[in-house]
Each structure stands twice: as C-alpha cells, then as structure tokens.
Amino acid sequence: MSERHPIIAITGSSGAGTSTVTRTFQNIFRREGVKAAVIEGDSFHRFERKAMKQRMAEEEAGGNRHFSHFGAEGNMFEQLEALFRDYAASGQGKSRLYLHNELEAAPYGLEPGTFTPWTDLPAGTDLLFYEGLHGAVKTETVDVARYPDLLIGVVPTINLEWIQKLIRDKTQRGYSQEAVVDTILRRMPDYVNYIVPQFGLTHVNFQRVPVVDTSNPFITRDIPTADESVCVVRFAQPKGIDFQYLLSMINGSWMSRANTIVVPGGKMELTMQLIFTPFIWRMMERKKRALGLA
Numbered sequence: 001m002s003e004r005h006p007i008i009a010i011t012g013s014s015g016a017g018t019s020t021v022t023r024t025f026q027n028i029f030r031r032e033g034v035k036a037a038v039i040e041g042d043s044f045h046r047f048e049r050k051a052m053k054q055r056m057a058e059e060e061a062g063g064n065r066h067f068s069h070f071g072a073e074g075n076m077f078e079q080l081e082a083l084f085r086d087y088a089a090s091g092q093g094k095s096r097l098y099l100h101n102e103l104e105a106a107p108y109g110l111e112p113g114t115f116t117p118w119t120d121l122p123a124g125t126d127l128l129f130y131e132g133l134h135g136a137v138k139t140e141t142v143d144v145a146r147y148p149d150l151l152i153g154v155v156p157t158i159n160l161e162w163i164q165k166l167i168r169d170k171t172q173r174g175y176s177q178e179a180v181v182d183t184i185l186r187r188m189p190d191y192v193n194y195i196v197p198q199f200g201l202t203h204v205n206f207q208r209v210p211v212v213d214t215s216n217p218f219i220t221r222d223i224p225t226a227d228e229s230v231c232v233v234r235f236a237q238p239k240g241i242d243f244q245y246l247l248s249m250i251n252g253s254w255m256s257r258a259n260t261i262v263v264p265g266g267k268m269e270l271t272m273q274l275i276f277t278p279f280i281w282r283m284m285e286r287k288k289r290a291l292g293l294a
C-alpha cells in the first residue's frame, strides 16, 4: 500500500478477460487525466516460448505433465514482488513485454514468443497498473498481494473462461484446438494452487456467468454475448460501498447477498466506471496530500 505511489492490480486466469478490463481502466485514466504505468503479467514469465517448450519436454520426460505458465517455476514471482515494492516506495521500476503473436512482435522487429528488453517505467506516473495472472499471488516465500491498493479479480465461470481462451487462442494466437486443450489440462494443478487462491485476497471480484448452455465449452463456437450473461460483483469489505447508488444507476441490477450485486452482462463496463472512478479520484487526492501538493 502506498499513498504516494499507488498500485492497482487486475488478476485473472488466461482468457478471463483481464486485457478487456484493462481497456475499461484505460478509458477511465484518459478521462480523469491519470498517467498510469501499465504492466502486463506475462512479462514475468520465466522463459521465452522456445525455452518454455524445451523445459516442458524435459519435465515431461521426468514424469511431470504439469509444468505450466500458471505456477512458481514458470514465472518470476520474486521480480514481480520487487517491482511492486520498488514502485510503492519510489514510483520507479522496470518492465518488458511478452510478444504473443506477429502483430505484437512486428513493431519491435522481434520474433513472437520472445520478450522485449527491460526498460525503465516512464517517469512521473500517477500509479502502477498491473494486468495478468498473478497480481494477488501469495506463496510461502512471496507476497505480491500485500502491495496493491486496489486488487480486482476477473473470474468468469470456468466453462466461460475456457470458451474465451479457446476462441481467443485459436483466432488470435494461431493455436489448434488440441494445443489449447492440452494447455488447459497441463495447467490444472497450478490453476488450483496458484490462480484460484488469489480470488480470496482480492478486494472486488467480477464473475461473468453465462445464462446460455455452456455445458460443453470445447464445442462452443461463440463467446456468449453481453445479453447472454450476467456479472456477479462481490466486495470483500462492503462497508462504504454505496449499493443504493449502484442499484439506481444500473438498470436491471439486484443484490444477491449483502456484499454482492448482480448486473446485466452488458453493464459490466458501466459498473466498473461507477465503482472505480470515485475510487481513483480519492486515490489521486491522497497522493497529492502525501506529496504536499494539496
């Protein structure tokens, strides 16, 4: 936690929709004139694609079919923790990108599946914004979750998450159906041990729930649309959340528990704007006061 150099982290599995939620936040930042240093979680993978494949083959030869991008050995949790710690203390740090496909790689003249070099974060940012797999990860040796001032989980029901991943990886990342299914199976133990526990540490979770049949996500051709889903928004600490205001502003919303509001799928972005814009105002006011500027 840092008043001078706050951190917002969006955490979710692969295909959950963290990049989509990031676009909503970028709109809020633009509108409110907030300068954010954006970090993509995949930058903290430990290996480039070729090295990862080789390492997976070695592990498999030794009987481990579950070496994955979700776990501790496939990522640099210590460096992620250090980035959060350093940014909270000084507003500085280094980042890089993992280039998933030709489109992402072309501007850098690099191969897909490689990293860009580490570079300093831009100077004078108002906050750090992390989007990725491990924004609230906590292990015996690392505690990333303690640093963000706002921790948001993006967690569709698992069938929907798989549909989103399958369709995105096949259409945008050039993978076959079999390759994506293999990845989902390979990652399952790390999913349970490293991804899921984070959603008990987040401040707010957004869970999109389809209201169409997704019983077999592996044969589904389309991602359920906004009209075909609802979004469950759960606050870990509801004290201070103005539910009456949210209910009156979001047509079709209702409370399902004392800390949980359900909104129509198409209202997810509006809901985020209504909840987080005032939060970011307060964050910026605290920052100004802490820096003696207000």
Ligand SMILES: Nc1ncnc2c1ncn2[C@@H]1O[C@H](COP(=O)(O)OP(=O)(O)OP(=O)(O)O)[C@@H](O)[C@H]1O
Binding pocket: 012, 013, 014, 015, 016, 017, 018, 019, 020, 021, 132, 133, 164, 165, 167, 168, 208, 223, 224, 225, 226, 268
């Ligand atoms: N609210 C939503 N409604 C409909 N489709 C969505 C929604 N959120 C995400 N998707 C779709 O799901 C797919 C995966 O989303 P996205 O790329 O944001 O996931 P991600 O969590 O960033 O994944 P990764 O970490 O693997 O990059 C995309 O095709 C995206 O358009």
Ligand SMILES: O=C(CO)[C@H](O)[C@H](O)COP(=O)(O)O
Binding pocket: 013, 014, 015, 042, 045, 049, 069, 098, 100, 113, 133, 173
């Ligand atoms: O979505 C992911 C993690 O969020 C990817 O699976 C991960 O970044 C590795 O990518 P690739 O398998 O394309 O090298």
